[in-house]
Amino acid sequence: MSENKTPISEYGKYGLINHITKDFKAVNKSTISGIGDDAAIIDSGKNLTLLSTDLFLEGIHFNLIYTPMKHLGYKAVIRAISDIYAMNGTPAQVFISVGISSRFSVEQMEELYEGINMACKKYNVDLAGGDTTSSVTGLTISVAAAGYAEKGTIIKRNGAKPNELICVTGDFGAAFMGLQLLERERRLFEKEKGIQPDLSGYEYVIGRQLKPEFPSDVLNELKSEGIKPSSMIDVTEGLASDLLQLCKHSGTCCRIFYSKIPIDYETSKLAEEFNIDPMTPALNGGEDYELLFTLPLENLDKIENLKTIKVIGHMTSGGTGNYIVGDDGSEVEISAQGWKSGK
Amino acid sequence: MSENKTPISEYGKYGLINHITKDFKAVNKSTISGIGDDAAIIDSGKNLTLLSTDLFLEGIHFNLIYTPMKHLGYKAVIRAISDIYAMNGTPAQVFISVGISSRFSVEQMEELYEGINMACKKYNVDLAGGDTTSSVTGLTISVAAAGYAEKGTIIKRNGAKPNELICVTGDFGAAFMGLQLLERERRLFEKEKGIQPDLSGYEYVIGRQLKPEFPSDVLNELKSEGIKPSSMIDVTEGLASDLLQLCKHSGTCCRIFYSKIPIDYETSKLAEEFNIDPMTPALNGGEDYELLFTLPLENLDKIENLKTIKVIGHMTSGGTGNYIVGDDGSEVEISAQGWKSGK
Numbered sequence: 001m002s003e004n005k006t007p008i009s010e011y012g013k014y015g016l017i018n019h020i021t022k023d024f025k026a027v028n029k030s031t032i033s034g035i036g037d038d039a040a041i042i043d044s045g046k047n048l049t050l051l052s053t054d055l056f057l058e059g060i061h062f063n064l065i066y067t068p069m070k071h072l073g074y075k076a077v078i079r080a081i082s083d084i085y086a087m088n089g090t091p092a093q094v095f096i097s098v099g100i101s102s103r104f105s106v107e108q109m110e111e112l113y114e115g116i117n118m119a120c121k122k123y124n125v126d127l128a129g130g131d132t133t134s135s136v137t138g139l140t141i142s143v144a145a146a147g148y149a150e151k152g153t154i155i156k157r158n159g160a161k162p163n164e165l166i167c168v169t170g171d172f173g174a175a176f177m178g179l180q181l182l183e184r185e186r187r188l189f190e191k192e193k194g195i196q197p198d199l200s201g202y203e204y205v206i207g208r209q210l211k212p213e214f215p216s217d218v219l220n221e222l223k224s225e226g227i228k229p230s231s232m233i234d235v236t237e238g239l240a241s242d243l244l245q246l247c248k249h250s251g252t253c254c255r256i257f258y259s260k261i262p263i264d265y266e267t268s269k270l271a272e273e274f275n276i277d278p279m280t281p282a283l284n285g286g287e288d289y290e291l292l293f294t295l296p297l298e299n300l301d302k303i304e305n306l307k308t309i310k311v312i313g314h315m316t317s318g319g320t321g322n323y324i325v326g327d328d329g330s331e332v333e334i335s336a337q338g339w340k341s342g343k
Numbered sequence: 344m345s346e347n348k349t350p351i352s353e354y355g356k357y358g359l360i361n362h363i364t365k366d367f368k369a370v371n372k373s374t375i376s377g378i379g380d381d382a383a384i385i386d387s388g389k390n391l392t393l394l395s396t397d398l399f400l401e402g403i404h405f406n407l408i409y410t411p412m413k414h415l416g417y418k419a420v421i422r423a424i425s426d427i428y429a430m431n432g433t434p435a436q437v438f439i440s441v442g443i444s445s446r447f448s449v450e451q452m453e454e455l456y457e458g459i460n461m462a463c464k465k466y467n468v469d470l471a472g473g474d475t476t477s478s479v480t481g482l483t484i485s486v487a488a489a490g491y492a493e494k495g496t497i498i499k500r501n502g503a504k505p506n507e508l509i510c511v512t513g514d515f516g517a518a519f520m521g522l523q524l525l526e527r528e529r530r531l532f533e534k535e536k537g538i539q540p541d542l543s544g545y546e547y548v549i550g551r552q553l554k555p556e557f558p559s560d561v562l563n564e565l566k567s568e569g570i571k572p573s574s575m576i577d578v579t580e581g582l583a584s585d586l587l588q589l590c591k592h593s594g595t596c597c598r599i600f601y602s603k604i605p606i607d608y609e610t611s612k613l614a615e616e617f618n619i620d621p622m623t624p625a626l627n628g629g630e631d632y633e634l635l636f637t638l639p640l641e642n643l644d645k646i647e648n649l650k651t652i653k654v655i656g657h658m659t660s661g662g663t664g665n666y667i668v669g670d671d672g673s674e675v676e677i678s679a680q681g682w683k684s685g686k
Contacts, residue, residue: 006449045389053396053472053487055440059479097398097485106349129396136402142440142485144396 048154050147052083058138066182069108071210073115076143079236081123082214082289084147086234088155091147093128094120099140100132112141123216160231160250160294166313167229167303169215169291171262172239173278176285177270178202178209204266212289218308219291225302229293238286241336244322246292253320256313256334259327283324283334391497393490395426401481409525412451414553416458419486422579424466425557425632427490429577431498434490436471437463441485442478455484466559503574503593503637509656510572510646512558512634514605515582516621519628520613521545521552547609555632561651562634568645572636581629584679587665589635596663599656599677602670626667626677 056062056079062072081091096116100109109132120127125145185197199206214234222229231250235242239261247254263282271278294315295303303309313325323331399405399419407415424434439459443452452475463470468488528540542549557577565572574593578585582604590597606625614621637658638646646652656668666674 007445047388049392049489051394051436051438051472051487051489053438053440053474053485055442055474055476055483055485057442057476057478057480057483060442060477093394095394095396095487097396099398099400099403099483102350129394131396131398133398133400134403135400137400137480140398140400140442140483142396142398144394144438144487146392146394 048089048149048151050084050087050089050149050154051144052080052147053142053144054079054083056141056143058140062139063182063186064139065186067210068115069111070115070118072141073112073117074119074211075115076141077116077119077123077125078212078214078289080143080145081125081147081216082234082236084145085214085216085219086155086232086291087147087149088153088219088229088232089147089149091123091125091145093126093146095129095144095146096127097131097133097142099135099142101135101138104139123214155229155232155293157231157233157246157249158251159229160246160252160315161296162252162315162317164230164294164296164315165300165303165311166243166254166256166315167293167295167309167311168235168239168262169218169308169310170288171264171267172235172283172288172290173271173281173285174205174208174264174267175212175287175289176209176281177267177274178205178207179287180274180281181205181270182209202266202270204264205270209287212287214289215291215308218306221306221308225306227295227299227302229295232291232293235288235290235292236286238284238336239288239292240283240334241286242292244334244336246294247315247322250294250315251318252315253318254313254315254322254334255325255331256323257325260310260312261324262310262312279324284336391432391492391494393427393430393432393492393497394487395423395490396485396487397422397426399484399486401483405482406525406529407482408529410553411458412454413458413461415484416455416460417462417554418458419484420459420462420466420468421555421557421632423486423488424468424490424559425577425579427488428557428559428562429498429575429634430490430492431496431562431572431575432490432492434466434468434488436469436489438471438487438489439473439484440476441473442476442483444478444481447482466557498572498575498636500574500576500589500592501594502572503589503595503658504639505595505658505660507573507637507639507658508643508646508654509586509597509599509658510636510638510652510654511578511582511605512561512651512653513631514607514610515578515626515631515633516614516624516628517548517551517607517610518555518630518632519552519624520610520617521548521550522630523617523624524548524613525552545609545613547607548613552630555630557632558634558651561649564649564651568649570638570642570645572638575634575636578631578633578635579629581627581679582631582635583626583677584629585635587677587679589637590658590665593637593658594661595658596661597656597658597665597677598668598674599666600668603653603655604667605653605655622667627679 056076058064076096077094080094084091116127181199181202189195189197231246233242233246243254258279261279261282263278267281268278271281303311322334324334325331401407405415419439420437423437427434459470524542524545532538532540574589576585576589586597601622604625606621610624611621614624646654665677667677668674
């Protein structure tokens with residue numbers, strides 16, 4: 001084993017995967033596009049197959065103290081299929097492998113798979129494979145998703161151009177604030193057993209954390225309006241981090257506007273309670289399961305008909321920096337804060 | 344969370360996945376075959392796409408004390424592509440997600456991916472995606488593999504018929520005995536630091552444990568002899584467990600012969616040192632990465648030309664029990680012992 005000990009944190013999430021895979025060369029003709037986008041693109045003759053994988057680890061991605069197994073299964077499916085939607089594909093199959101230690105029961109596994117089944121039914125995907133294995137370290141869930149697209153319809157991360165509109169669905173920071181609330185109530189509960197968690201008035205942010213949905217209808221709405229985004233990504237790491245990915249792949253920079261970032265009332269109210277600027281969870285919270293995409297300017301009128309879509313800024317030329325612009329015209333540089341590492 | 348606490352061990356590995364997925368119904372036309380075989384079969388228009396996933400957990404599937412990161416990466420790829428080969432497909436892409444805690448360095452990740460790259464090059468597959476995520480609990484590796492097959496060429500687990508020959512490649516139990524040896528030397532090392540592990544004379548079994556290969560050439564050899572197996576599976580759980588899977592899916596039973604099970608000299612010698620019957624690791628050890636398949640009787644002559652293939656028994660009618668037959672004609676029932684669960 002090597003004696004050198006460069007900490008992983010020096011690279012960050014996206015940096016690490018780029019660094020360690022830089023020597024890999026694709027040899028199969030069917031591998032059209034591999035590492036670097038939401039899903040891999042595989043030429044399967046007539047159509048394109050999209051494939052994506054995700055890993056969920058106890059203690060990092062979920063805490064079983066406040067996450068029901070059913071919701072966990074549901075969310076795992078959402079996370080996997082969101083990568084397929086983000087390339088304008090239609091998810092069709094998911095593959096789920098589960099590592100479980102002996103502290104889990106068959107009934108808990110049934111609940112997990114009940115949630116998986118609910119999400120599969122809602123989004124018309126099939127559970128087509130997977131595995132269970134024993135674990136010494138708690139619950140591990142690995143999800144792969146397969147989806148399909150006709151040739152020519154795929155939207156990648158690298159198609160954005162300067163001056164194009166930056167658009168989003170939904171709102172941001174809610175799942176993160178939901179998590180903060182659940183964490184706070186857990187700490188109170190541990191301090192004083194028997195205390196009832198007080199979550200009333202915050203059903204939306206908790207729902208966003210525990211049982212997210214993906215705005216899959218938006219893709220059909222765009223299609224029926226004759227709009228095709230030039231680049232697209234799903235917001236899972238955080239709006240800032242995922243926006244910077246779009247910029248990096250497209251060779252562009254961006255300006256987004258503070259007052260245009262959609263933030264729900266509950267998110268803002270809770271952020272105030274926690275004494276934090278609501279823009280912090282909105283930009284860096286992650287787990288929003290929304291779409292972020294770019295459109296040529298001429299689509300502005302069409303987009304205004306679609307209530308689920310908001311324009312938050314525009315792309316600029318590469319090298320001009322990535323900024324969020326305040327109401328007073330002040331500019332703050334956008335940085336990605338996606339990586340946190342356990343012990 | 345449910346109050347009922349049925350231990351996972353009541354179902355076993357294959358039983359659990361069947362139990363918790365019994366209510367799932369496929370809705371997509373492209374899902375030709377899902378859970379239950381080595382890989383899922385997806386209709387991608389002209390050809391078929393095969394997909395398979397595996398999960399590797401520290402402390403269950405590997406121990407980093409004696410597993411170099413490079414070998415671990417290599418083995419993860421072998422495990423994933425073996426499922427594609429086992430359906431007579433050609434693997435083309437792998438997707439690897441890694442969960443790492445902060446005790447791992449960038450250099451260790453580089454070594455892991457060096458091993459992944461070596462296996463990808465040797466077996467002509469592309470690393471086409473994946474993810475890295477932080478972990479609080481050590482190293483987790485999730486591997487998905489995609490492969491391709493022309494329609495009509497896939498070999499499933501359910502095609503065996505009574506009286507057909509049961510064939511295998513390679514030998515069995517070596518990887519398991521290699522692991523026992525590494526474990527013994529680790530315990531000695533922990534008792535008396537500084538002691539050098541004594542592994543000489545056992546290079547084969549250790550190689551089988553740390554850096555397995557898959558007999559992918561056998562599939563081409565069979566093809567060029569005009570032989571198409573009626574059913575096939577890769578031996579990863581253990582010869583007994585995987586053979587019983589073939590029988591279950593095909594609705595057959597089996598007789599295999601004690602003296603016909605290929606066991607390497609090192610495996611036998613080491614089993615003797617450990618005071619165990621070499622047939623125990625051969626039947627239940629697992630991680631052999633060999634092929635197990637069935638052939639109609641008329642192929643017997645052709646098969647004898649292929650030195651890499653051994654006939655170990657034959658299929659019998661369903662309901663007649665699964666037995667291993669000793670030299671004296673005595674019959675012992677075959678049972679699967681695939682599942683072990685951590686704390």
